[in-house]
Amino acid sequence: MKPAGAVAGASLAERVRAAAEIAAEHAEAVDREGRFPHEAVDAMRAGRLLALSAPAEVGGEGASLADIAGICTTLGGACASAGMVFAMHHISLVNLLDCGMESAWHREFLTRAASEQLLFASSTTEAGVGGDLRQSICAVEADGERFNLAKNAPVISYGEEADAIFATARRDPDAPSSDQVLCVLLKDQMEIERVSTWDALGMRGTCSHGFRYKANAPQEQILPRPFADIAAESMVAASHLLWSSVWCGIASDALAKAQAFVTAEARKNPAVTPPGAPKLAETYTRLRLIEAAIRDGLARWDVMRANPDAGPTMGFALAMNALKVSVSTEALRVVDEALMICGLQAYKNSGPYSLGRHLRDIHSARLMIGNDRILAGAGQLLLVQRTAQTRRS
Amino acid sequence: MNQQIHDIILAHAGLPAGVEITDETDLYRAGMKSFASVQLMLALEEAFDIEFPEEMLNRATFRSASAIERAVSQISSATLVA
Known part of the structure; x- marks a missing residue:
């Protein structure tokens, strides 16, 4: 087709x-x-x-x-x-x-x-909510058929380059902080001002500057489902799966450089197995596990989506948390091991084996929703997860 | 059972002070977060001496007092049969 x-x-x-x-x-x-x-x-x-x-x-x-x-x-x-x-x-x-x-x-x-x-960007983070996706301070304020929204966003990745921004906000000024909606805001409906500059260790091209903005848009642009459901049923899982896939790409490229380095060593002296070869095999094995974890996560996603009425179980949420934590940790190890294999050739900021950018970029993985925060949530879920083994008799 | 469920919700669902709920109030919209839903579930298990099976551990089960009541009844009657 x-x-x-x-x-x-x-x-x-x-x-x-x-x-x-x-x-x-x-x-x-x-x-x-x-x-x-x-x-x-x-x-x-x-x-x-x-x-x-x-x-x-x-x-x-x-x-x-x-x-x-x-x-x-x-x-x-x-x-x-x-x-x-x-x-x-x-x-x-x-x-x-x-x-x-x-x-x-x-x-x-x-x-x-x-x-x-x-191109769509997302504005979920807000000053004052401590990085909690599921809380907003700002609120949608109805104005006839339209609404006003003012938000103080410490981070919006590529907020200046996006054509539309998806912003979370409380449903109305009286709603509790967790009763959120997701609004589509078009560029020409916003007054946006950059208040801080993204000058970070890695992921430097995401341009995740801080912004303050005001928007006025028709109410029909607010997504009809509560953000609580959007977050629980798709957004969090899709984020973990797609972020993990990007990190897997960084790790794959680092491994490819290490493999090229070891192969070049082997060409120089074909009679001897290069000293980096066993380490390369270990790193290769780690990358295969990362790929398998992502495939498992995607399969679980398909099962969950095939049964939309039940929605995701706690088991699914736990699996997605585990995916994010493990891939962000293991992908960093892959890049670090590739650095060890290539040595100073990888430490240099130029040349075919340079890995500085990979290392700096992959260091963001454990921090994009901090792993400690995710593990704290997962620990809670494990208290209530039911398997044949945990059942009380 | 209905009153008991309402009491447990008020004690454990972490809703903002002063919120009034009916059988059909959407607890997530009223302010219940996932952390509180876990506490609510543990309190229900203790109060009714039941155990929620894995397939019922989803948002729909804990969405409202009436949804909880249906779930608790279903588990209780299944336990009696078994």
């Missing part, structure tokens, strides 16, 4: 490869200058990769989350920032698809987003 929006003649794999090549070409400059990966995102647009998971009837290609995850890995290996932009955009797209298809405005918006290849 040739999807309607596809670039004539090019398969999805070819389009992804083309975008990844451009992302890789500019990855160093993006990192050095701490700037948005414009070239890579333009290439994603040219390859029509920004609405892949939307159904064909609105101009997408009906790609599965596993398809998107695979692309995250490919792009993440080329340029981690570009891969993360792609991942974060598609997490917002999952949210939109989940509750937008029955609403006329969102359906229309999806069609436009697919046709114009609009």
Whole structure:
């Protein structure tokens, strides 16, 4: 089947490869200058990769989350920032698809987003809620058919480059902090001011600056489902799966460099197995486990989505927490081991085996929703998880 | 049982002070977070001497007082049969 929006003649794999090549070409400059990966995102647009998971009837290609995850890995290996932009955009797209298809405005918006290849950013973090996704201070204030929203957002990744921002807020000024909605805000409906600059160790191209903004938009742009359900039923799991896929890409590229390094050693002296070879095998094994964990997570996602009435079980939530914690930890180890294998050639900031950018980028993984916070939540869930072994008699 | 469930919800669901709930109030919308839903569930298990099976451990089970009552009744009657 040739999807309607596809670039004539090019398969999805070819389009992804083309975008990844451009992302890789500019990855160093993006990192050095701490700037948005414009070239890579333009290439994603040219390859029509920004609405892949939307159904064909609105101009997408009906790609599965596993398809998107695979692309995250490919792009993440080329340029981690570009891969993360792609991942974060598609997490917002999952949210939109989940509750937008029955609403006329969102359906229309999806069609436009697919046709114009609009880029979505997410504004969930807010000053004063301690990084808790499920709490807002700001509130939607009804203004006739429209609403006003003012938010103090310490981080919005690529907030300046996105065409639309998905913002959480309390349902109304009287709602408790956890009674949230998700609003689609278009660029021309916002007054946005940058209040802090993202100058970070890694993931420098995500341009996750701090902003303060005011928006005025029609109420029909508010997603119809409560954000509590969106977060629990898709957003958190999709985030863990797609982020993990990007981290897997960073680790894969680091392993590829280590493998090339050891192979070059072997060519110099074919009679002797290079000293780095056993370590390389160990690192390779670790990467296979990461990939297996992601595949397992994607399979669990499919099972959960096939049974939408029941919603995700605590077992599913636990599995997604475990995925995030393990991949973020193990991917860092892979990059660290690759550094050990290549030695000073990897420590240098130039040359074919340089791993400084990979190491700095992958250090973000354990911090994007801190692993300690996730483990605290998982510990709670384990108190109530029921398996045959834990059942009290 | 209904009154007992309401009492347990008020004690453990972590709702903002002064919130009034009916049988159908959506507890998540009223302010119950996942941490509190875990405490609520443990308190229900203790009060009714039951154990929620894995397949019932989802948001729908704990969404409202009436949903909880249905779940507790279902588990209690299943236990009697077994």
